[in-house]
Amino acid sequence: MTLAGTWRLRHQRYQLQGEVCEKCGSLIFPPRDVCPECEAPAKTPYTFSGRGEVYSYTTVYHPPAGFEEDAPYTVALVRLEEGPMVTAQLTDVDAEQVEIGMPVEMVTRRISAEGEEGIITYGYKFRPVLRRTRG
């Protein structure tokens, strides 16, 4: 990913910023500027909560170039509570503990690195929702 490409995606990567369709109210992530439900222009920003649940998951043992250092890692399709689905890595969890339907929340983490001196890309990953106990 180039520096300019990373910069263009900063609102999505760091805040899960998508769009809302002014005509039919659809919430959209990733942003696409045309509503997939009613085809109206949809450019109004909408920031998602970052909460959702695991729709499906797997573990990558044979990673693409650029991700070798992190393998094995778990990737998932996460259904956000607002409706849209996101492809992302899971973090702070053992692969054996993941299951379909598990509640997760977005965190910002290092996604990939291009060697010692290249660009380090940060973005969203998802972790199990931390259970708070009453003190």
Add this chain to the structure above:
Amino acid sequence: MRDVAIIGIGQTKVGEHWDLGLRHLALEALQAAMKDAGVERADALYVGNMLSGELTGQEHLGALIADFAGLRGIEAVKIEAACGSGAAAVRMGYIAVAGGLADVVLVVGVEKMTDYLGPRVTAALAMAADADYEASQGVSFVALNALLMRRYMHEFGYRKEDFAPFAVNAHANGMNNPNAMFHLKVTPESYARAPMIADPVNLLDSSPVCDGAAAVVLAPIEWARQLDHPVVRIAASAIGTDALAIHDRRDPLTLEGAALSAHRAYQQAGLGPKEIDLFELHDAFSIMAALSLEAAGFAEKGKGVRLALDGEITLHGRIPIATMGGLKARGHPVGATGVYQIVEVVQQLRGEAGDNQVPDARIGMAQNIGGSGATVITHILERVG
């Protein structure tokens, strides 16, 4: 519109061709197809290819291969639609001949994948996915299919071993195809022991990285009637599309692009799934075979795996698939695969499929999928007379 026939077919063996470059592979398939058709010249050449730039440092394949094949000067371009590039190129050739813009059209699908190993090839293949929102997260193509397979098992209550018939059938058929990459007997037991590559996808669910080229010659149907081969016409040629990213689809377990593509093809041909004698589908992964069977109307949603378990996908079943080994056993040289599928359907319809001949095959369907389902090209071929 003119009726279009496939008057010649050619293919190289699929495998690791250390001794042959991209242009040599393409030439071998093209020369075989031109010899089969008895033609020495053509009006146009369409080259299906996905990864030549990334894996061999060579783009601009249209002119390159036309020149290398002794056809310098003719119209020639490369067509790209990820793993669907091969059938997309056939579709472009069909449009040219059907529309009366060309009489003899050559189509070659070619891919050279084995000069690099591992991560480089995995990253190249991931270019068929959404670069900003899928590949950038470290998701490989195997992983995308694993996500679909796990959810499918969860929703429809299948066990891992229920997918074994797809690998058993493909490899049984590959045994009798001299051009197949693998000649390997697979049993439910060996499937159960296969190494996991992205849970629940194991090695025998997957198609191999390999090299290969396949070619066809297209012409108006009158040309075909003057040759010795049985006449095989293109009864339908259709493309359907869907969102590139799985997360952008309405229902990840419904291949809407495949359903659209098949529906359009059935309409053009005036046929339905009941009339199809064999189906060369895109079994890059077992889960894709199941979802394709469902999208093309051979099984209800969630019943594609059941169809395989009932033995209906074998050479003597209701709908034979992967009759020459499919993507798993013949191999999946990505941009060439769609042309291999069409070559194999022609072999079946001509009665040239040897030990794998589907009895009385008259109508065959080929479906080539780009990416995880975003571009789907369906062709229906029919033996005439």
